[in-house]
Amino acid sequence: MLTRMFNDVSLLPEVPRFPGWAEDSESEDGKTRDEEAERGRLEEEDAQNAHSGMGLDEEEDEEDPEDEDDGDEDLVAGGDDSGDRPRKRGPKKRKMTAARLERSKMRRLKANARERMRMHDLNSALDNLRKVVPCYSKTQKLSKIETLRLAKNYIWALSEILRSGRRPDLVSYVQTLCKGLSQPTTNLVAGCLQLSTRSFLTEPCQDPSRYHGNEPFSMHAYSFACRSRLSSPQCASVPAAIPLRTHGYCAPYDSLYAGGASPGYTSPEYEGGGASPPLPLCVNGNYSVKSQDGGAASPGTDRGFHYSMHYSGLAGTRAGTTGTGLGTAGSGAGHGIPYGSSGARVHGENTLPYHEMHLHHERTPVYEDINSFFHN
DNA sequence: TAGGCCATCTGGTCCT
DNA sequence: AGGACCAGATGGCCTA
Numbered sequence: 038m039l040t041r042m043f044n045d046v047s048l049l050p051e052v053p054r055f056p057g058w059a060e061d062s063e064s065e066d067g068k069t070r071d072e073e074a075e076r077g078r079l080e081e082e083d084a085q086n087a088h089s090g091m092g093l094d095e096e097e098d099e100e101d102p103e104d105e106d107d108g109d110e111d112l113v114a115g116g117d118d119s120g121d122r123p124r125k126r127g128p129k130k131r132k133m134t135a136a137r138l139e140r141s142k143m144r145r146l147k148a149n150a151r152e153r154m155r156m157h158d159l160n161s162a163l164d165n166l167r168k169v170v171p172c173y174s175k176t177q178k179l180s181k182i183e184t185l186r187l188a189k190n191y192i193w194a195l196s197e198i199l200r201s202g203r204r205p206d207l208v209s210y211v212q213t214l215c216k217g218l219s220q221p222t223t224n225l226v227a228g229c230l231q232l233s234t235r236s237f238l239t240e241p242c243q244d245p246s247r248y249h250g251n252e253p254f255s256m257h258a259y260s261f262a263c264r265s266r267l268s269s270p271q272c273a274s275v276p277a278a279i280p281l282r283t284h285g286y287c288a289p290y291d292s293l294y295a296g297g298a299s300p301g302y303t304s305p306e307y308e309g310g311g312a313s314p315p316l317p318l319c320v321n322g323n324y325s326v327k328s329q330d331g332g333a334a335s336p337g338t339d340r341g342f343h344y345s346m347h348y349s350g351l352a353g354t355r356a357g358t359t360g361t362g363l364g365t366a367g368s369g370a371g372h373g374i375p376y377g378s379s380g381a382r383v384h385g386e387n388t389l390p391y392h393e394m395h396l397h398h399e400r401t402p403v404y405e406d407i408n409s410f411f412h413n
Numbered sequence: 414t415a416g417g418c419c420a421t422c423t424g425g426t427c428c429t
Numbered sequence: 430a431g432g433a434c435c436a437g438a439t440g441g442c443c444t445a
Contacts (some may be wrong), residue, residue: 144430144431145422145423145424147431147432148422148423148424148431148432148433149421149422149423151432151433152421152422152423152433152434153420153421153422155433155434156420156421157420160419160420180417180418180419181418181419182418
């Protein structure tokens with residue numbers, strides 16, 4: 038069930054795809070080609086093993102020459118009914134004839150293959166989960182347990198935002214995300230959010246008052262367009278700091294409401310028409326602190342390039358970019374959490390080329406509910 | 414080298 | 430009988 042849910046991307050918020058993700062080339066069922074190739078290879082291996090008898094217990098390989106005939110009617114109570122020992126209860130064991138042995142081997146091999154596939158599915162689902170939690174890296178994957186913990190914290194944080202109708206400040210947000218995580222993962226998440234670990238580990242956590250804000254989700258103080266990566270030619274011409282919003286909602290929420298659902302939001306900076314899509318502005322929080330200035334690392338070596346808040350709000354882009362009515366809607370519904378002020382600011386650097394931002398999720402009724410909730 | 418993480422195999426249990 | 434799921438065991442790989 039969980040596996041199915043994780044694999045079913047339609048159940049997940051819309052995720053803009055990073056350039057690196059394109060390599061995954063997922064097939065319809067969410068499996069990558071590599072995984073499918075690997076699966077095929079393993080199945081072949083199993084087929085070969087079935088003939089060679091690899092991976093079987095030694096005792097199973099022992100054959101009783103007396104049982105060469107089909108001994109289905111030969112039953113042994115408890116496996117041993119000789120001597121004075123009382124007969125064991127339970128179903129009578131059948132003698133392992135050669136035929137039964139062979140069938141047993143085949144069953145075991147098939148079960149192994151199924152188990153392998155099941156675990157691959159589970160891992161694939163975990164990979165999908167890694168991509169939608171706030172800290173994603175292709176080069177340094179979160180462990181399974183850390184992924185689950187972070188996901189739980191992330192869900193909790195989002196739920197808290199929805200429940201309270203207030204925006205948390207960055208520090209408390211990161212504290213929430215990092216609750217129960219290991220130190221390395223905590224550092225990673227903090228790095229993703231461009232927050233020094235020390236700045237929040239020393240603070241008491243979970244202060245409800247941190248979810249503050251008189252104007253829910255107003256982003257006047259926190260609107261930063263991400264600086265375009267110097268290495269990204271598509272973004273090279275984007276002004277360094279363009280307010281994501283001049284009024285109203287913050288980036289991630291904009292992306293929930295975009296596509297015409299957000300009355301009053303038409304950022305004047307991006308109202309220009311024309312067929313060419315606007316340059317995307319993002320609020321990705323990147324790990325690459327060193328590349329804040331002009332010394333941005335090259336894409337090939339930029340570790341931080343993968344550490345990203347990939348649910349970047351595309352608030353800088355005008356609504357309805359794709360002409361589908363969905364526009365940029367939802368593509369930022371996620372990590373681009375509106376932070377309250379705690380001195381920490383989110384500086385995104387990654388600006389994704391427009392064509393890298395795939396809108397592969399339909400808007401769900403949930404988004405509509407959220408929309409109506411915040412507009413009532 | 415110890416410890417963490419992972420993939421795989423395996424047997425048990427439950428369900429169809 | 431067979432499949433799904435689970436947990437224990439085991440060995441490999443990697444890193445501090």
